[in-house]
Amino acid sequence: MCSYKNNASEIEGKRLIVTVVGEDKVGIIAGVAEILATHKVNILDISQTILQDFFTMIMIADISTSTINLLELQTLLKEKEKEIGVKIDVQNEDVFKYMHRI
């Protein structure tokens, strides 16, 4: 039916960016990493920095071998967010690739 092909190869959708912003405290990385490990989401890289006075942790992770999908992972991390009192977002990496890389 499609007369034009939607270029699927440009959209890979396997890697995630997890961002944690808030007050620095013990156990933030451990708490997030534990959820990822339990569900076989492989952490590829971690960076920590202070941006505009906020503790900011960014993780790149690979969900391709995971037992859950991105939406399920978001739900789990939202629960963690409430528990440790920092803001946690997890997004498909393509958002950043599209916006910041040509």
Added chain:
Amino acid sequence: MTLSFMPEEIMETIHMVQVENLDIRTITMGISLRDCTHSNIEIVAQKIYDKITKSAAELVRTGEDISKEYGIPIINKRIAVTPIAFVGEGCDCKDYTILAKAMDKAAKEVGVNFIGGFSALVHKGFTKGDENLLNSIAEGLAETERVCASVNIGTTKAGINMDAVYRMGKIVKETAELTKESGGLGCAKLVVFCNAPEDNPFMAGAFHGIGEPEKVINVGVSGPGVVYNAVKHSPNVDFGALASVIKQTAFKITRMGELVGREAGRRLQVPFGIVDLSLAPTPAVGDSVADILEAMGLERVGGHGTTAALAMLNDAVKKGGAMASSYVGGLSGAFIPVSEDAGMIRAVKEGALCIDKLEAMTCVCSVGLDMIAVPGNTTAETIAAIIADEAAIGMINKKTTAVRIIPSPGKKVGDSVEFGGLLGTAPVMPLHPYSAEAFIKRGGRIPAPLISLSN
């Protein structure tokens, strides 16, 4: 391996969404209804309902999934269909209200908040189907909730159908009267176009043009808040540098539209059509095009300098956006709907922004006199004259112009009309008191301009 992005880049994107109101304004699925014709109008209505509900069954869920996975709000999921004047043309029945109701029912079934295409293209004259559709607009809008209507009354190539202009003046009045309990809300869903685009994803003017494929996904981006913040942080730069800042910001915003459009198309197995590079304001604080113009250095939008500021903004948005997307279309320009923009509302209330300045602004941006409330006693002839003025600007300048005007019954200058939601609040604006009745009643067509002879 190293981190593929700088932390600042990642946080910039997140900041745009969470603080500066970056969002995808709409994913609009265009659906052809050309195979829904029949001589029996009830069968046509059933075919329309069936085709829309089948084609768009997954639209809303797909939009919500993409929104969550990518962390970008997608505010509206909408549908545009083939102009109903074409679809109903073969029916024996003259009243097309039943077709509007079928569209409305289908929209509710699939969960979209607006469906566009209760439309006709009459820039050179009326067919039987066009006549029937025009006669059904007021009732069709009054008896449905989510249906949007549009009529194209002029083009650069054909000139302006002044009979249609006058008819639309009367239809706008009639629609306001039939929906007077909600302040004339029906008129907020009725657009009169010159040079209507066939792939516009924005309501109320969206329809699925006759050159479009069976189905298509078009995306409208937003983001006045993001541009506003970028401009605000560049207070002392000259226009060349300011244009660069706006272009870079528009590029980033549009990339999000491109990503979402492609992904939605892939998941729905529907070709991706275009990204509409528009700055679409909402009544939310910080999501205003007027605020951008004021951040550029104007004391109030509507004052001298406003047209130049808007021209520069609109052009920079297009330049940045065009680089970011493989297919650009639709309206593609900054919107200046009065009721949907907190800064515009403020300027009108303070007397800084009048209808004449708005008309001048429409010469340099999309789309036209949009969401303007005028006194309830405004005559059909005056509304027709306002439509004719806008259409003339569109025709001569080879651009789309439109009029979405609400003569709110019982309201006078100084009152406000509350529409709620994205449609916002419209302060009733004064018009010139002098009549154009004799001019409008001449009838016929304004011939196509010399610039149409381009072959």
